[in-house]
Amino acid sequence: MSHEPKPGRGFAARIMTLQFVVVGLMILAAAAGALWVTVERVNDQAQGRALAIARTLAADPELQTQVKRYADAQDLDSAALRAGPVQEAAEAVRLRTGAFFVVVTEDRGIRLAHPTPALIGQKVSTHPAALSGSESVSREHGTLGESVRAKVPVFAPGTGTVVGEVSVGVGVQELAVRLRAATAWVLGLGLGALALSALSTRWLVRRLKSQTLGLEPAEMAQLLRDRDAVLYGVADGVIGIGPDGRISVRNKAARIMLGLPHRHESDDIIGLPYAQAKLPAPLVAAIAEGAGATLRLETEQAALVATVHQVTRDGSDLGQVVLLRDVTTIETLGERLDAVETMAGALRAQRHEFANRLHTISGLLHHGDVAEARDYLGEVIDSGPVREPVQNLAAIEDTYLRAFLGAKGVQAYERGVVLRVGEASALYGRLNDAQDATAVLGNLIDNALRAAVQGPTPRWVEVDLLSEGSTLHLAVADSGTGVEPGLEVFAEGVSTGTLPESEEHGQGVGLPLIRRLARTRGGDVWIADPGSELEGRGDEHTGAVFAARLPGVLSSGQGTAARGTFEGKK
Secondary structure (H helix, E strand, C coil): CCEEECCCCCHHHHHHHHHHHHHHHHHHHHHHHHHHHHHHHHHHHHHHHHHHHHHHHCCCCHHHHHHHHHHHHCCCCHHHHHHCCHHHHHCCCCCCCHHCCEEEEEEECCEEECCCCHCCEEEEECCCHHHHHHHHHEEEEECCCEEEEEEEEEECCCCEEEEEEEEEEEHHHHHHHHHHHHHHHHHHHHHHHHHHHHHHHHHHHHHHHCCCCCCHHHHHHHHHHHHHHHHHCCCCCEEEECCCCCEEEEEEHHHHHHHHCCCCCCCCCCCEEEHHHCCHHHHHHHHHHHHEEEEECCCCCEEEEEEEEEEEEEEEEEEEEEEECCHHHHHHHHHHHHHHHHHHHHHHHHHHHHHHHHHHHHHHHCCCHHHHHHHHHHHHHCCCCCCEEEEEEHHCCCHHHHHHHHHHHHHHHHHHCCECCCCCCCCCEEEHHHHHHHHHHHHHHHHHHHHHHHHHCEEEEEEEEEEEECCCEEEEEEEECCCCCCCCCCCCCCCCCCCCCCCCCCCCCHHHHHHHHHCCCCEEEEEEECCEHHHHHHHHCCCCEEEEECCCCCCCCCCCCHHHHCCCCC
8 A cells, every 4th residue: 555755856855945935035025125115215315315405505595696686687698607606606515415416597497507517508408397486306317317306496585586496416326326235235134044044944854854754745644544544444453652652543443342432532542641541451551561462351342352562663662552353253153162062072972872772783683682682772762862961951852952961961970070950940942042052051061060170079060941932041050169259250361260281271261251142142141149058958068150141042932931940049
């Protein structure tokens, strides 16, 4: 499911490019804004300066008198004007203020003063807007080039009559100098911002790569898809625990096996420390040890095998993974297989005995002893197919169950224990699910045999079987020492006795398993009596009495068993 990344620029290159583009656009926008503001500010300053010079010169009484005199004159002598007082005053102001030009005209637009003496006595090249009596500020191109100029009317002394105009210009060279200075500052700040952006982006990329273990975003996305496909595509339960001890992931199978809350519920375990996630105590202990471990877990729903793995990559601790496997079906099949093996042993014993009887009859007939053969055959018919060491076995009508109890009776006899069927047993109908019934009954008989072997003499095991419609009620009592007080025999790993070394299966598994098997059918397995004296049997001691109820394992019987038999054992 994994995919190799496509060739091309990596995550770091894309981040760097994007950062440079964004910062570059921001710098361009900032530069354009700064230059526009600078141009406006410098232009406003130039206009204000030109207007102030023009106003000052136009308000000079001497200048007003001279301009009125020239305005009243019919003919003007250009040579006299070049050396006249107006030219001298205008040049003095220009040199003192550093203005680009100072031009004075009379009311007809004839120049009375100009930085270029040859132009004095000629009409101005631009519109004399101030002759209308109002001031104006503009940027125009005249004989001296482009400039920002202010035009102010000159009034006759003591009157409001316009007799001339003062035009003061400030050259654009000064504006260009200021603009170049502003541009240099903006470019310097922009380059500094680019350098800072490059350093910060490089640091950010390195940090992201360290946190993502060098994976590209596409690889991480593919890993997430692969993870979900694996987690939710397997039947085993998976729980992921990060290096900080918090649960980072769990799949649906794990939730069902451990009875955990649904995703997005308020008590969801994702994000919680594993010690606070209400996991089984043995599993919490195995996780805390930090080493790989395999253990068995018992829940109300299933029998589980949990494996804890430590996960590392390139020397980095990535946490732990818990794998959960449901072994309920396997163990149930194991119990059923034990019952089948018991039945096979019983059938082998019957086959052997039948073969011996047939050989005897064959031998008698071969020698012509017909009468003896007839008598022997009658004895066989009267005694039944096989002599089984189980007392009161005739109370059981179901042939499968009779054979099963007969086989268990042989095992009990070999271990010095008497197996008997209770006198109050009343079983009607036939088994239609012999596997579940014999699995539960066989496990209880095996536990009772172990307890009886360890108990005092006489050693015995008694089985009571009752039918109630399609429900089978059964109880198994033994002559052992009973169940120790406070012992939770249905808890995980708890055993009711010590198994011989020849036993194949471990301890503390059977009782939880058959209880779960019974509960899946709507029944149950429980302790009817942890140990007491049986009534009506003198001083005979009894150990524990285990009872079970298995609905649906019988075909419809002919009656309903009385419950009093079980009541007497409780």
